[in-house]
Amino acid sequence: MQKRPLGNSSLTISAIGLGCMGMSEFYGATNDAESILTLNTALDEGINFLDTADVYGPFKNEELVGKVVRKRRDEVVIATKFGIVRDPNEPAKRGFSGRPEYVKACCDASLKRLGIDTIDLYYQHRVDPTTPIEETVGAMSDLVKEGKVRYLGLSEASAQTIQRAHAVHPISAVQSEYSLWSRDIEEAVIPKCKELGITLVAYSPLGRGFLTGQFQKYEDLAPDDFRRNSPRFMGENFDKNIAIVQLLTRWAEARGITxxxxxxxxxxxxxxxxxxxPGTKRVSYLKQNLEAVDIMLSKEELAELDRISPKEAVAGTRYVEAMMKFLNG
Structure with a gap:
């Protein structure tokens, strides 16, 4: 497995990590035994970067990942997140908190669920508009001093917020959706991360599965799949986006790859x-994804892909309107 340095840290992480969210929620039926097999296979294959969050489940995903991590702690760079608040009785509702006391309580709870002493990379999942980022990162910095956390990250933060946070404590990673059909962060966020030596962790690099070509119609999504409520998967947007995916699929097949x-x-x-x-709960998809590390695209091929799927081509927003205002906070 190829490795890449984690920004502003002493760690190196696998060039491809594993998003664990779908193992517990959101993408249809789950199977803990299959997910644990996938997690162990990922470590066996050289993936050392696992991503979870307290909100996934909620709480169940950290417990699931912890069953593997605590047994193979030396092999794992574990990342988890706080900041999205869900009511266990009404999990569809969302709130946000970056209050210092909340930060510290969440960290203690995550450590307990994961069954470990230290979190390698601790993210604020969404920027809390009611709490100055300096206060939130100050509390996160305290966790580093206490030995509960090694390095800090932000998720879906604007370039300006990243700069302010980094002035309080070095930020190692910024997580954002980034793929052939989600490129809005190229204008400001990615340049700011490069300027400050921060790693950009790209979640949903497969366009929430859309770019895999497995969905040809809206009905292909399971009834309980949250993507049924995603603007990019609905109505005319689906039809416009699937046309791009079909072009990309033909291009990939001509090159002999998926x-x-x-x-x-x-x-x-x-x-x-x-x-x-990329997130997956199946070993077969995991191994398929890993082969991408060895695929080299030329400048000419990258230019051709830009032509097929230009920045402005995707139809629909990444999230429903209520959630969009919390992106790039």
């Missing part, structure tokens, strides 16, 4: 400071 491998290879080609974390 559409998902193409999508990952494209992200990897954007630079050593970017690490994709």
């Amino acid at each position: 559409p998902s491998q193409l999508a990952l290879a494209w992200v990897l080609a954007q630079g050593e400071t970017i690490v994709p974390i």
Whole structure:
């Protein structure tokens, strides 16, 4: 497995990480035994960067990942997040908190669920508009001093917020959706991360599965799949977006690779400071994704992909309107 340095840290992480969210929620039926097998296989294959969050489940995903991590602690760089508040009785509702006392309580709870003494990378999942980022990162910095956390990260933060946070304590990673159909961060966030030596962790590098080509119609999504409520998967947007995916699929097949491998290879080609974390709960997809590390795209091929899927081509927003205002906070 190729490795890439984690920004502003002493750690190196696998060039492809593993997003664990779907193992517990959101993407249809789950199977803990299959997920644990996938987690162990990922470590066996050289993936050392696992991504979870307290909100996934909620709480169940950290417990699941912890069953593997605590037994193979020396092999894992574990990242988790706080900041999205869910009511266990009404999990569809969302709130946000970056209050210092909340930060510290969440960290203690995550450590307990994971069954470990220290979190390698601790993210604020969404920027709390009611709490200055300096206060939130100050509390996160205290966790580093206490030995509960090694390095700090932000998720879906604007360039300005990243700069302010980094002035309080070095930021090692910024996580954002980034793929062939989600490129809005190229204008300001990615340049700011490069300027400050921060790794960009790309979640949903497969376009929430859309870029794999497995969905040909809206009905292909499971009834309980949250993507049924995603603007990019609905109505005319689906039809417009699937047309792009079909072009990418034909391009990939002509090159002898899968559409998902193409999508990952494209992200990897954007630079050593970017690490994709595709999510999967199946060993077969995991191994397929890993092969993307060895796929090299030429400048000419990258230019052709830009022509097929230009920045402005995707139809629909990444999230519903209520959630969009909390992106790039």
